Amino acid sequence: MIEATTVSIVHDDAREAGRLAALELLDRLRRSPDLVILFVPAGLDGKQVLEGLWSRLPAGTQLAGCSAAGEINSEEVLSGSITAMGLCSQDVEFRTFKVEGVGADSLEAGRALGAQVRAFDPALLLLFPDGLQTNATQLLQGVLSILGQGFPVIGGLAAASDDTTSTIQFHDREALSGAAVGIGLRGRVELVTRARSGWTPAGTPRTCTRVENGTTVLELDGRPALGLYEEYLGERAREMPGVSIEFPLGVISGSARGADAMREDQIVVCRTIRGVDRERGALFLGAEVAEGAQVRMMRATKEDVINASSAAGGLACDAMPDPSLALFFNCAARKQVLGWRYRQDVQALFRRLGPAVPKIGFFTYGEICPVDGLSLYHEVTFTVALLRA
Structure with missing residues (x-):
């Protein structure tokens, strides 16, 4: 069993936003989270966010995430929020991983990350690489060359803002750039994924x-x-x-x-x-x-794009009607194409899942999601992962 909750904080002070997010996670969970998944607006001071979080989070908590072009929590799609999910479990173990310098040789970086992950022997890997320097297809190829071609990898590439030239990857107490971070889940974890573009x-x-x-x-x-x-x-x-x-x-x-x-x-x-x-x-x-x-x-028309995410969500829910949590990795390009309607991309799926299912996600510079048992790198695609443990 996994217990999870998601919080979002909008605040002008990055450090204070991080502190408030940590306090709200602790209050909702009524215990220390084993893992925090963190998405912050691209262009925000990631180090300040971490300072605020770690001013309240206990030393034993692990943390991973990245910068985003928009954030998704359990209730809505946001822009400019600190969004974090806290997870606790006695049945599933979590471990965070990192590899730096992914732009120099993404294939080798993927192999190095895969070797770290293999030693943990997880059932699933969440992956958040840099979205500007990474050759995502080669990074994923490197990871799968170590973990096996059928190993499930889900996630998205970190986003940048219009006035920045770098992205952020969070690994525990570090705010990195040009890196890839991951979260391994070890235990009995069931997974359903779906990916649709609408094009x-x-x-x-x-x-x-x-x-x-x-x-x-x-x-x-x-x-x-x-x-x-x-x-x-x-x-x-x-x-x-x-x-x-x-x-x-x-x-x-x-x-x-x-x-x-x-x-x-x-x-x-x-x-x-x-x-x-x-x-x-x-x-x-x-x-x-x-x-x-x-x-x-x-x-594609805007209706095609929105209908595709609804179809992907419906298929996922049909396959797993009672998930422990839901993860969304949606392309920033879809947000650009949809304009003011970008929030509609998840509304049908939110209604289907209901308010009781904890949710988190972000708008990415590219999505990683299995299709027919093979983890692939996608673009302009809505991806959803439902987990049950």
Whole structure:
């Protein structure tokens, strides 16, 4: 059994916000938490938040989390809050992990983190890497190379604010940057995950015939990638590059060929377009695609995006109607696309779960969630994880 509660504090003083969050967690739990999961607004002074928290939290508590582009608690979606979940359990053990310098070699950093986690032998890993320097696909690949390809990893990449050039990762009493932190859960933990973007494929499959460094797509079907992409956008190409957030690429399952590649359910993950190189005709993606991979252009309305999160939540609840807690990792790009409607992305699921289920999450720079038993790195995707112990 896991006992959990979530608190959110909005305060101009980061240290005082941390102190108040700790006091409220202790009051609600009526005991010291074994673990605190922490999400703070990107751009806030993370060290000050920790000073406030640790002025009241006992030494035996563990803590992990990161900076966010928006916070989710048990009641609503917020922006600018210190949001923390305190957890206690006699049946499940928690352990926090960290690896620094993930930007230098994300694959090796993932292996190093995986080796730490393997020694603990958990049932599940929550992972919060830096969202600016990390090659998320390689980091995850490194972790899974140690823990096994079927090991469940959930989480999201730390976000930055418009006026900062770094993100924060919290590990116990440390506020780090350029790191990846994790939480291992050991014991009998049941997990259900679902991931949906709401974007649907349009047009025919295209082959990435020339890719540089995994994330720079130079050619699609032997043609300059940017030119082909702008042909698809039509008149909206004049809004480039800003409009590209609305039109990601969908990566088709490697086993799909011919007519199967045209099926909507063959899209495995989405990849955002972060920028362009007009001189080279290239698209800069938010995460890797392999040379030779098939992709399709994607599109969605605001209703499609909101309905997708509702569908993901419904499927998760059908599979686990009585979870101990719920975790949400939702992409900051969805928040940007939805505008003022971004809070609606979780409303249907909140109604389905009810107020008694403790909840926490944040708006990320990329999501990590298993699909069909394989942990994957996603973008522009709503992911939910329900846990029961």
